[in-house]
Amino acid sequence: MLQINNLHATVADKPILKGLSLKINAGEIHAIMGPNGAGKSTLTYTLGGRPGYEVTEGSVDFDGQDLLALAPHERAAAGLFLGFQYPVEIPGVSNVQFLREALNSQRKVRGEEPLSGGEFLKLARAQADAMGMDMEMLKRPVNVGFSGGEKKRNEMVQMGILDPKLAILDETDSGLDIDALRVVGDGINRIMRKPDKAVLLITHYQRLLDYVKPDFVHVLAAGRIVKSGGPELALELEEEGYREIAA
Amino acid sequence: MSQPLPTRRDEAWRYSDLDAVAKLWPLPEAEHIVVPAGGQWTRSIVQDASGVQQIQMSLGKGAVASLHVLNIGGDYGRIELDVTLHEGADFTLGAAQIGGGAQTLEIVTTVTHAEPDATSRQTVRSVLGGHATGTYLGKVAVARGAQHTDSEQSVKAMLLDRTATANAKPELEIFADDVKCAHGCAIGELDPTALFYLESRGLPPAEARTLLLQAFVAGVFEGAADADALQALALAKLGELA
Numbered sequence: 362m363l364q365i366n367n368l369h370a371t372v373a374d375k376p377i378l379k380g381l382s383l384k385i386n387a388g389e390i391h392a393i394m395g396p397n398g399a400g401k402s403t404l405t406y407t408l409g410g411r412p413g414y415e416v417t418e419g420s421v422d423f424d425g426q427d428l429l430a431l432a433p434h435e436r437a438a439a440g441l442f443l444g445f446q447y448p449v450e451i452p453g454v455s456n457v458q459f460l461r462e463a464l465n466s467q468r469k470v471r472g473e474e475p476l477s478g479g480e481f482l483k484l485a486r487a488q489a490d491a492m493g494m495d496m497e498m499l500k501r502p503v504n505v506g507f508s509g510g511e512k513k514r515n516e517m518v519q520m521g522i523l524d525p526k527l528a529i530l531d532e533t534d535s536g537l538d539i540d541a542l543r544v545v546g547d548g549i550n551r552i553m554r555k556p557d558k559a560v561l562l563i564t565h566y567q568r569l570l571d572y573v574k575p576d577f578v579h580v581l582a583a584g585r586i587v588k589s590g591g592p593e594l595a596l597e598l599e600e601e602g603y604r605e606i607a608a
Numbered sequence: 609m610s611q612p613l614p615t616r617r618d619e620a621w622r623y624s625d626l627d628a629v630a631k632l633w634p635l636p637e638a639e640h641i642v643v644p645a646g647g648q649w650t651r652s653i654v655q656d657a658s659g660v661q662q663i664q665m666s667l668g669k670g671a672v673a674s675l676h677v678l679n680i681g682g683d684y685g686r687i688e689l690d691v692t693l694h695e696g697a698d699f700t701l702g703a704a705q706i707g708g709g710a711q712t713l714e715i716v717t718t719v720t721h722a723e724p725d726a727t728s729r730q731t732v733r734s735v736l737g738g739h740a741t742g743t744y745l746g747k748v749a750v751a752r753g754a755q756h757t758d759s760e761q762s763v764k765a766m767l768l769d770r771t772a773t774a775n776a777k778p779e780l781e782i783f784a785d786d787v788k789c790a791h792g793c794a795i796g797e798l799d800p801t802a803l804f805y806l807e808s809r810g811l812p813p814a815e816a817r818t819l820l821l822q823a824f825v826a827g828v829f830e831g832a833a834d835a836d837a838l839q840a841l842a843l844a845k846l847g848e849l850a
Contacts, residue, residue, distance in 0.1 A: 463810040466815065
């Protein structure tokens, strides 16, 4: 589904990713772990196409398409979802309005009919219910006044509504208490644990991986993947620290 | 006898397109509106062609007036308000100016709190692209003895291009000591982080920008009888700019 080959990327002319390669097949959940400054968030934003994150070398194939040639909204329409470490607050724009427009824009690119207001609300309500989020909250401005946990829950509701093929979740576990962590973990499993979907979890800690079991764990250090293994690698990292493993 | 043409030295015309003003000169008579004590008054103005509208209003004791303005118009669109508030009167202005190309759009207000206990709220949002200029000059004058005046000016401008200009000058002149006069003023650009967030969910860039701009002007038409129509007109104009 996703094939990253020798990816180099710079931010403000500073090289951050230095030859990162990774292959993710449908049905798999991968976790990338790594110390601060390893390039985890840069990888997320580069794959999402955020302005300022410049690819200088390498290629990314997403389901047969050249991902790097697509604009951010086209990547979304192709089935990519980014879960933000810090979901953005947007005063004056209601979640429901924005998500309906976003979903219908994606459907248009894929040649599908737009959802009516009623159909969309039904879908939104089902996803909000599944994440234990009040529908009233979904009518409020995007993330405004939401707690850290509510913002992450809202990311999962958005993911449920948009129903992507591949989700890249950047430190979705940060700022969550134990209960919220379980809810978000369950959400990831419910929405994305399917044979035709895949997930790339980016995290500092092992704890999210107790809820969302990865098939593969990779260690990112200094802009490259320095070690890959099964779920046991995450436990090793937790015990020994990145310094030992990455060395 | 007609007034002489204003010059740059004239503070109220300092940022104006004086060539455009000359074409409109002499200006039509200012409109005089008196809202009697206890009375209520509302109006919406859509300035969608070149022109200068001058309105002088006097609000009697306890009168309530609200004016909503959408200034999108012509090469040069200017709305001037001179409002005098008597005891306990309440005045609301909600205005949006949206311009592109070489448009010059202006809202110039003087709100005089002549007597105690009056309130005034002015909310002005400008969205400017191309080489457009948007100006808000707003003076709040609180007369001696006009205690418990409560006035607020909230002025924000969004520049879509580096070539657009926003001028904002909220001004206070206070001769009473027990008053509340708030003013806030901000000029900025669309938040790139918010834009990327919206685009990452599948919104094309133009739609993401329109959505953020719509949110930016939302609220100024609140309370207008034809709020939906004003909002729709504003949105159409924003769509042209985004």
